[in-house]
Amino acid sequence: MHTDARELEDGTLIEGDLCIVGAGAAGISMALEWAGTSHDVILLEGGGFEVEAQMQDRYRGDIVGQPYFPLNAARLHAFGGTTGHWAGFCAPYDPIDFEEREWVPHSGWPIGREELDPYYQRAHELVELGPYAYDAAYWTQQNPSRKALPLSEEVVRTKMWQFSPPTRFGHAYRDDITEADTIRLYTYANAVEVEANDSVRAVEGIRVKTPNGKAHRVSARRYVLACGAIQNARLLLASNRKAPEGLGNDHDLVGRYFMEHIEMPGAQLVLAEPRPLALYMHTFFETTARGEVALTAEAQRTRAILNGTASLNPGVYDALRGTFQQLTPEWVEQNLQLSPEEMERRRARSRQDTSRQPAFPARRAFKLFTRQEQAPNPHSRVTLTDEADALGMPRVALDWQLTALDKRSMRTFYEVLGQEVGRSGVGRVRLLEWLQDDEAGWPDFVSGGWHHMGTARMHDDPRQGVVDADGKVHGIGNLYVAGSAVYPTAGAANPTLTLIALTLRLSDHLKATAD
Ligand SMILES: Cc1cc2nc3c(=O)[nH]c(=O)nc-3n(C[C@H](O)[C@H](O)[C@H](O)COP(=O)(O)OP(=O)(O)OC[C@H]3O[C@@H](n4cnc5c(N)ncnc54)[C@H](O)[C@@H]3O)c2cc1C
Incomplete structure (x- = not known):
């Protein structure tokens, strides 16, 4: 089912079991997993079905470190996300990419390649690859x-x-998403704040704004942020009413370790x-x-x-x-x-x-x-600036450091x-x-590959990672991050196949732990 959030009555409360924020490679891969289940899934997409300059402007930000591509050109803010112009080059990460290597500070994933192999196989189908x-x-x-x-x-x-052909998720999976009984897709529904409870142990809701000035709220049991590595960090940092440094940021890690x-x-x-x-x-x-x-x-x-x-x-x-x-x-x-x-x-x-x-x-x-x-580097980071976008959300500055x-x-x-x-x-x-x-x-x-990784890194130890091995934000019971934001190291291969594999793994975890 599809609803244009601009058409809803101002102040609508949207309720469901699982709320996925962002309908790009990660968000759509996850939502498809829940079609035909008994769970009521809300998929929030900030843009519409087509790329629009007004929506792209939300991604504008400062480049303060190594020169980089303009941020509003480096990601697409529309249904399908950046698969709208990805090139489709795919390869799984090598086993060594997951290892802790003593010559690479901050390296080591809490999971190994063998854990991802079955999910890589499933991810292959989504991006229409061969054997x-x-x-x-x-x-x-x-x-x-x-x-x-x-x-x-x-x-x-x-x-x-x-x-991959390359698979454009916004076209390839639009009907599957909009025709699924258990998935409710809202377009022009921009998450501007993740609302935590007073103890910051759980998320109570998501504040949503539309480009025509309406404000809605989403309430679900569990929440998955799938906005891309820069926007996930932005949303966590900007959600600072109950946690002044931002959600998941008790150890000053959110936004750090940005990698290309x-x-x-x-x-x-x-x-x-x-x-x-x-x-x-x-x-x-x-x-x-x-x-x-x-x-x-x-x-x-x-x-x-x-x-x-x-x-x-x-x-x-x-x-x-x-x-x-x-x-x-x-x-x-x-x-x-x-x-x-x-x-x-x-x-x-x-x-x-x-x-x-x-x-x-x-x-x-x-x-x-x-x-x-590139080596994981805490000084390579995304931070918020004093400038706000049209929806009042702080913009980001990217300080990419080699x-x-x-x-x-x-x-x-x-x-x-x-x-x-x-x-x-x-x-x-x-x-x-x-x-x-x-x-x-x-x-x-120095050219990057248009790949954004590492701003909410995965580690078993909350002092070294924003999310745990399942993608759950440390310390917050019902908040998860999907996408390459969670990568502790960048691997040498392009990131999308791996982020889809990780998303499918997260989806299995959410199903296994659903009430
Ligand atoms: C030119 C180019 C070429 C590329 N080529 C390759 C390649 O060959 N191989 C490869 O592996 N990767 C490639 N990539 C990278 C690939 O596009 C990304 O890895 C992939 O799209 C990331 O998926 P994602 O779902 O995390 O983010 P995205 O695809 O960017 O999706 C995020 C979604 O979240 C939405 N969103 C963001 N913020 C909010 C919010 N606050 N509220 C609601 N919704 C929100 C966005 O509108 C978007 O739909 C390329 C990228 C570019 C730019």
């Missing part, structure tokens, strides 16, 4: 033209990725002889999986570095101007000329048959594009890769100028 298969050998077996580079397997591994993936060019690879390297290539409509080069967990441990991968893109970087010369512009242009129907036909074909492999010409030169986790470990890890990654590539006679790796010296710092703009 839950991330072993490069599987993909080579399907088509032997996909050969891994002949590098030492003790040092270098192939990290596999799969590509460092996604930028790092080096170039020149092969001794031309190769197609089909395993590592990708075209948007014809490949559903591809590999990236990464270092093994052991190689990361030995060098005490963060996890990262590099994708191989045809061409070379122009070292002088920072631009690159595309060696094969033809295939890019050809792909852009495809009609939507043709794109869909090709996607469907490659999804049905995982052995299908487009032909790639043999080339010598490849750009190496980095994806790397550390020396981030840069050393990126340099070391390419040095180790270069040694292996040279030793095996495969070719040569050349690091970009700025990366050759740790003292040289970062370039003016």
Whole structure:
């Protein structure tokens, strides 16, 4: 059932069993789990069904640290959330991502990868991926033209990725949500405050405002915040009537440890002889999986570095101007000329048959594009500012901060890769100028991957985490956080598949503990 909250009588009280705040990847994944159950679910979405400038303005905020993308462009405030323009690159986190690594301060999840495996499989269906298969050998077996580079397997591994169409949750699941008897979706229903009881041990309600000036209230038994990492932190911090520092913030952790993936060019690879390297290539409509080069967990441990991968893109970087010369512009242009129907036909074909492999010409030169986790850093954070948005809610400032470990890890990654590539006679790796010296710092703009993580981190100890291993806010009996806000470390893979898996796990927990 769908209701436009702007049309409700001012001051309406909405009651139910479970209130989910935010209808993006996390919120919709959770709500779908409750369709057809006997539980009465309220799904609050701040925006409407389409992206609107007025609603995007709620996300505007200050950038006070490392330069970053404008916040009102980095997330979508509409039903479906940021899946409205995500790219669909998916991979599960590696087992090492969950471990406590002594060289990475504040690392370690309270759960391991094996705990998430069954949920990753279910998440695959929601984002329309192929088989839950991330072993490069599987993909080579399907088509032997996909050969891994002949590098030492003790040092270098192939990290596999799969590509969602990409699934736009706002379109793909709109009918499932609005037609479900037990789900009541309210659009233009912005949560502006989570109201705690006097002892701050439980949540009693959510204050909701609409863009046309109405104020409503939601009362439920349990509440899940699924607004995205920056907005979840904003909502917790702004809910400060009973807890002056904000909800869940007794230990000054909410908003801290903001993490991104460092996604930028790092080096170039020149092969001794031309190769197609089909395993590592990708075209948007014809490949559903591809590999990236990464270092093994052991190689990361030995060098005490963060996890990262590099994708191989045809061409070379122009070292002088920072631009690159595309060696094969033809295939890019050809792909852009495809009609939507043709794109869909090709996607469907490659999804049905995982052995299908487009032909790639043999080339010598490849750009190496980095994806790397950043180390958790308490100084990298989201705070509230004195400015309020149109609904009277304080805006945020993002102070994104990197550390020396981030840069050393990126340099070391390419040095180790270069040694292996040279030793095996495969070719040569050349690091970009700025990366050759740790003292040289970062370039003016360090690109993130548009991934927001870590502002309500998960830890068994309330002094080190905002939520526990189930996603429940420490100290508050009925408040939960879903999404990548809870990540203690960022992993090297894009975050959405993992946040959906965690959301499904949280949903199972809520069902198992329902009255
Ligand atoms: C350009 C781009 C490319 C990306 N590509 C990839 C990729 O290839 N792979 C990948 O894994 N990830 C990618 N991402 C990241 C991905 O989009 C996010 O990880 C994912 O959408 C997060 O899901 P979420 O549900 O936590 O947040 P969102 O999808 O942002 O959803 C949050 C929802 O909450 C609503 N909301 C917010 N505040 C309130 C409030 N106060 N009251 C009520 N509702 C509220 C919002 O309107 C929204 O619907 C990309 C992101 C961008 C911007």
